[in-house]
Amino acid sequence: MKKIISFVLFIFLMGCSEPAMVEKEVKNLALKADDVVLEKDLDETVPEFLRKHSEPVEIIFVGDVMMEMSLKNTINSKGVDYPFIHVKDDILQADYAVANLETAITTSNNSYAKQYNFKSNPKKLEGLVNAGFDLVSLANNHTLDYQEEGLLDTIKYLREYGIEYIGAGKNSEEAYASHEVLLNDQKVKFLAFSRVLPDVSWYATKDKPGIASGYQEERVIEIIEKEKENTDYVLVYMHWGIERASRPEPYQRNYAKKMIDAGADAIIGAHPHVLQGFEFYNGKPIAYSLGNFLFPDYITGPTAETGLLSIIIEDGEVKMKFNPFYIDNDVIVDKGDDYRKRMYKYLEGISYDIFIEDGEIKPIN
Structure with missing residues (x-):
């Protein structure tokens, strides 16, 4: 039945959407179903011409999303899509998009001390969906702000809005x-861990809800x-480091290499x-x-400086591009070419043996 529904929806999408959007929506039909789709079923569900081609894969990552304080009023008055109006098109054009959701999605008042x-409020997830986000990391130091009830609520509402989660x-x-x-016929796996947690009680255990801890390097x-x-590719989203520090700690560089x-x-x-900056290790x-x-x-x-990181998989290589934006009065804005040039120069200065050319981050050697 699922395959029949997927095919009917696919025919509908073909008649009303651009090719890039058709491809993304068809994949989401298979990948975001309420029940589990086996790999062999997935291969049959996605049409052959969408599975077998050599186009590169673009996966967009963004940083922390926290829809609290002023954003509550802004979204209530201007709508759930308002904060994303200047980045939505770029995100939707990618094959997949991932954010770090640093907000419990719950109506509970039982906060952690x-x-x-x-x-x-759960309604605010609609803005993430409409902006093109497919997956969120929950591996951070705010997912359990409203304790286990808040985490389980977050998972419930993410599922209701069709957003996957890790961590x-x-x-x-x-x-x-x-x-x-x-x-694009490439198997990609996403993992998430947090090395910033208030207490060991936040760790997920065999019988208790919680976060994927990143403190135990051997387990990671x-x-x-x-x-x-x-699988073909494994991408890791790690919550770590020192707040407002422009460079990573030595342990982070060593951990990344491991x-x-x-x-x-x-x-x-x-x-x-x-x-913070960029680096390549073993390509x-x-x-x-x-x-x-x-x-x-x-x-x-610096805390309002942001951007879209594109991880691009092409011909067996994994590349990076970065498109700078700025958070201004609850909306993510494009500040133009001069800002981009300034940010590229700044990022080159805090990175390790890289240069940035037309947004692409490349190793010097």
């Missing part, structure tokens, strides 16, 4: 699991090695709330921090 607790779950099996997608390495065995040695094809970081890209992506209007300067 800590300095900052963030939550959002947390109702138990450790779910929290440490990868999410696999088929993009073993998971990456296992996940790489039966993950790549274990089989990771790209490492993407968040948590510092500012952009694999590392983006140490993507900073904030959507944050309330109290941010300014």
